Amino acid sequence: MSDSEKWAWWTGGVVVLTISAYGGFLAFVGHGPASFSVFALLALTAIPASSRRYFRGRTFDERERGIAERALRAGFSAFWLAFIALILAIGLIKGWDATLTVPVWALTETLLWAATLILAVEALTTLLLYRGGPRA
Amino acid sequence: MLKTGLEIENHIRRLRFEHGEMTQDDLAKRAGVTRHTIMALEAGKYFPSLLLAFRIARVFGQPLEHVFEHHCGELK
Numbered sequence: 001m002s003d004s005e006k007w008a009w010w011t012g013g014v015v016v017l018t019i020s021a022y023g024g025f026l027a028f029v030g031h032g033p034a035s036f037s038v039f040a041l042l043a044l045t046a047i048p049a050s051s052r053r054y055f056r057g058r059t060f061d062e063r064e065r066g067i068a069e070r071a072l073r074a075g076f077s078a079f080w081l082a083f084i085a086l087i088l089a090i091g092l093i094k095g096w097d098a099t100l101t102v103p104v105w106a107l108t109e110t111l112l113w114a115a116t117l118i119l120a121v122e123a124l125t126t127l128l129l130y131r132g133g134p135r136a
Numbered sequence: 137m138l139k140t141g142l143e144i145e146n147h148i149r150r151l152r153f154e155h156g157e158m159t160q161d162d163l164a165k166r167a168g169v170t171r172h173t174i175m176a177l178e179a180g181k182y183f184p185s186l187l188l189a190f191r192i193a194r195v196f197g198q199p200l201e202h203v204f205e206h207h208c209g210e211l212k
Contacts, residue, residue: 002170002172061168061169061170061173061188062169062173062184062185062187062188063169063170063172063173063176063182063184064170064172064173130172132181
């Protein structure tokens with residue numbers, strides 16, 4: 001298994017853990033500023049980049065670079081689609097002239113969901129491309 | 137619109153064995169890629185860039201067309 005695949009499995013695991021913990025918090029604490037504290041778990045995604053192996057340097061060849069670029073593009077495309085869907089949903093549901101008052105924690109939580117989405121799609125795309133056919 | 141059946145075959149596996157049973161790891165190091173990329177090439181799951189194709193051909197001391205073959209399918 002390549003380092004990029006290991007990164008993808010690790011990141012996917014962190015995303016699943018974060019979503020599970022969020023679900024647990026929702027069940028016991030309810031939706032609010034406390035529940036979004038579970039997003040601190042996303043910091044675990046930094047562990048592979050802080051390993052000795054990473055700093056020692058490794059071969060990152062053209063195929064791996066291509067897969068990493070496509071995975072990142074897929075992550076940001078998913079974010080863009082979700083962003084447009086959210087804008088349209090707010091406009092259509094609340095009305096285009098409505099005024100929204102949003103607590104800071106809700107805004108922060110939305111941004112953290114966006115980061116989670118990007119990481120999840122990037123990790124999944126990486127795994128799919130490593131198993132893909134020609135040009136993967 | 138023109139559609140072409142594009143196929144690139146390679147003889148990396150055969151050439152490795154003809155060169156003293158060179159391992160995938162050896163070839164990867166000499167071509168400057170990871171072993172996973174050599175595995176993907178041999179399995180036909182990846183088409184290399186022109187630069188990498190030349191580097192692999194140079195490792196085997198062969199012209200490019202002896203390592204990689206391009207089959208152009210019928211135009212539809």
